[in-house]
Amino acid sequence: MKFFARIVAVLGGALIFFVGLGTAVFKSGLLGLVICLAAGAFVWWVFAQEREEYRGNIEALNRETGLNFKEAFGSGTTSMCIDETARKLALLEQGGAKHRLFGFEEIDDWELRWTEVSRNGSLSFQNVHFTFRTTQLEMPIFKVGVNSKLNGETWSQKLRLLMA
Template sequence: MFTFISIVVTIVALIAWGVHLQTKRHNALLAKFREHNQRLGTSFPENSVDSELILSANDKKVVIAFDPESQKLCVVTGAKDPGEVLDFAYIRRWQLKWTEVSGNGGLSFKNVHFDFSTSDLKRPLIRIPVSGKGYGDTWNSRLGILLGV
């Protein structure tokens, strides 16, 4: 009985620790946007990483936040990256890509990601993996609205 209880307590502690780390990463990311807003007068989302103006990779290592008012975007490419604020014109075009896999009478989508072509010779392509095709389709439409295509 003691072994079962200790296993349950360990699992709960690991889940709590994971939630704590995720919250800490999200707060650090939002603090970066808040800093840019204060310094540059932009309006990047500051309250939630689940905003309809923040496109993020599955693991949140690559994040693009959009400010439609100032026509700026902020690209963050890692925990230590403070983020780079750029004009919308930085993104020349984008494409949602995936691999179709059929099996067991159904079709699934793997390796769903966006490829952003940029106007930067040093970083001509930014790839952002996304959680699924539905999320990608939604963001594909949002990008068309945000970037005026």
């Protein structure tokens, strides 16, 4: 439900922004600028609250498990945190509200996947994500999205180095 509320808040902020933009263009430039700035501040605040909640969930996970997970990578509502010393991964779902732990030895392998889209001679990469294969019967395969192919390639190499 929180995810839906955040989407509504961001869309509301975007609507306020466009109202401000319309006001700036057609009526009063200063009033429009103030409205646009207010909308930007509102959207920034929503994302800051989400980020703070996510950090709090990682801290709670560390207290609960006695481990030292640090933020690693992810996109959307799923992310992966790593405790290098304990050699553990934490799959965080729903912004960190739910988690599942994996030892490095429980990860069989992973693959970085994406969809290539070509438009007007330009190539872009969409739906970039990792597919992990594990030794856990309850969750033999899971996916973690990443925000770009380059970010995914970087994390893939970091995982190879960490799990060697």
